[in-house]
Amino acid sequence: MSAHTSTMAVEGADRWLVREELHAQPGTMLGFWLYLMSDCLIFACLFAMYGVVGGNYAAGPSPKDLFELPLVAVNTAMLLFSSITYGFAMIEMQRRRVNATIGWLAVTGLFGLVFLGIELYEFHHLIHEGAGPQRSAFLSAFFTLVGTHGLHVSFGIVWLVTLIVQLKRWGLTDSTRRRLACLSMFWHFLDLIWIGVFTYVYLMGVLR
Amino acid sequence: MSAADLQKASATDDFIHGHDGPHGHDDAHDDGIPHASFKDYLIGFALSVLLTAVPFWLVMNDVLPSKLATTAIIVVFAVAQMLVHIVYFLHLDTRSQGGWNMLAAIFTVVLVVITIAGSLWVMFHMNENMTPMSPQEMRISPG
Structure with a gap:
């Protein structure tokens, strides 16, 4: 009886034995994911800061006086469109069509630029009205949070242009494919952060 | 080996080799x-x-x-x-990168919730201990 169970145990263990190296895959995608998670913590701190001081107007303007929701809605649409066009670029990448990939990346970059343009217009407008980051704790927190997101989008566009140049020069090699996949995660991650921004800062700000 | 055992064994195989699961895979090599x-x-x-x-x-x-x-x-x-x-x-799914992506994401969500909810909670009474100020005083104050 005991001999029988021990044989069973050995057979069972054999099936679960790992014969290969678990980390044999290229670790870039996991490493980049971990970077995104740390970036997520930066935004968590900025959201927390906005949550704490977002109601301190120092007798200055409140979100209701400042924010123009139609503009924010257009901005949100731009970022959402850029997400789906980046998705199309990834699908063309899987089909190994370089020019189509570059085309969709260019469209994505244009949507990103429009997003940045609208955001810069909004910032310029606010500062011009005397609602700059130095006006109140609310506006300091607002400019830091939304500005950090905008800075991420700017660097994303620089990265996008770099990749278009690399694709033109080298085509879809293992390296450029890996870089495209990393930027894909970065770009979709920024859209995810923007969901938090438009809900928490803009919509709930106007509701308050 | 029963059918359930076979299924289990193949799941282990997927875990080790990092297959993409139900979506299928058209590439010869798996680059993650x-x-x-x-x-x-x-x-x-x-x-x-x-x-x-x-x-x-x-x-x-x-x-x-x-x-x-x-x-x-x-x-x-x-x-x-x-x-x-x-x-x-x-x-994001439980299979990509042998589950490490999901693990990192869950850990991050916990930290994000603690950071945001914790900050809001401990700072909830922040403004109640401040010296009262009139709007005129606020406009000229450096803060």
Whole structure:
């Protein structure tokens, strides 16, 4: 009886034995994911800061006086469109069509630029009205949070242009494919952060 | 070996080799890049448009009389849209990178919730201990 169970145990263990190296895959995608998670913590701190001081107007303007929701809605649409066009670029990448990939990346970059343009217009407008980051704790927190997101989008566009140049020069090699996949995660991650921004800062700000 | 055993063994195999699961795989080599499908992106996009448009509509047109109800609804929609993005755009699942992506994401969500909820909680009474100020004093104060 005991001999029988021990044989069973050995057979069972054999099936679960790992014969290969678990980390044999290229670790870039996991490493980049971990970077995104740390970036997520930066935004968590900025959201927390906005949550704490977002109601301190120092007798200055409140979100209701400042924010123009139609503009924010257009901005949100731009970022959402850029997400789906980046998705199309990834699908063309899987089909190994370089020019189509570059085309969709260019469209994505244009949507990103429009997003940045609208955001810069909004910032310029606010500062011009005397609602700059130095006006109140609310506006300091607002400019830091939304500005950090905008800075991420700017660097994303620089990265996008770099990749278009690399694709033109080298085509879809293992390296450029890996870089495209990393930027894909970065770009979709920024859209995810923007969901938090438009809900928490803009919509709930106007509701308050 | 029973059928269940076979299934278990093949699941282990998938875990070790990091296959992409139900979506299939057309590449000979596995480079850890998640497989994207046209259908996934379209579903994700359609859901995102819906989950974005409804909160904007609710707030811009003052549809509901209660602000609390509107806030609750747009927060639920935001969380739902974040999940849609994670599943359909970021392709996060329990199989990619042998589950380490998911583990890191869960850990991050815990930290994010502690950071935001914790900050709001401990700073809730911040303004009640301040010296009272008139709006005129506030305008000239350096803070």
